[in-house]
Amino acid sequence: MSTSGKCRLIVTAEVDAAVEAEWSRWYDEVHLPDALACPGVLSGTRYVSTGPIGENDRGSRTKSSARLYTTIYELAGPEAVETEAFMAMRGWGKFTPHVRSQTRVVVAL
Numbered sequence: 618m619s620t621s622g623k624c625r626l627i628v629t630a631e632v633d634a635a636v637e638a639e640w641s642r643w644y645d646e647v648h649l650p651d652a653l654a655c656p657g658v659l660s661g662t663r664y665v666s667t668g669p670i671g672e673n674d675r676g677s678r679t680k681s682s683a684r685l686y687t688t689i690y691e692l693a694g695p696e697a698v699e700t701e702a703f704m705a706m707r708g709w710g711k712f713t714p715h716v717r718s719q720t721r722v723v724v725a726l
Contacts (some may be wrong), residue, residue: 620658622691624725626698629687631696633715637684640712644686651706652690657697661690684715 632640644663652658666685671678695705709716 622726623694624692624693624723626721626723627658627687628690628711629684629685629718629720630716631718632712636712636715639716641686643656643710643712644688648706652703654694655697655702656700657693657707658703659691659693660674660689663688692723695725697724698723705706 638689649661649663664687666683666687669680669682670685671680692698700708
């Protein structure tokens with residue numbers, strides 16, 4: 618029997634450079650461990666972009682030098698993001714005003 622999850626939660630965030638080091642430390646030492654302790658969250662891996670970020674909006678293409686953080690969580694099922702424990706730890710805490718953009722999507726496998 619496979620132990621891999623049935624879906625993924627993909628979260629991206631762009632954070633103000635002034636708090637980036639502190640935010641990254643908090644994410645690694647507090648937020649990610651808290652997320653991994655939630656029922657149905659099987660694993661989580663963080664990534665950070667390297668090089669320019671290309672964006673397309675209705676045919677208009679732009680490039681940005683911003684650093685984009687992406688975390689991919691493996692979930693037992695989509696209900697994992699609806700548990701009381703997950704809802705309690707979700708969010709950026711004191712860093713909320715410094716998160717310029719974010720996405721959050723649950724995808725089925």
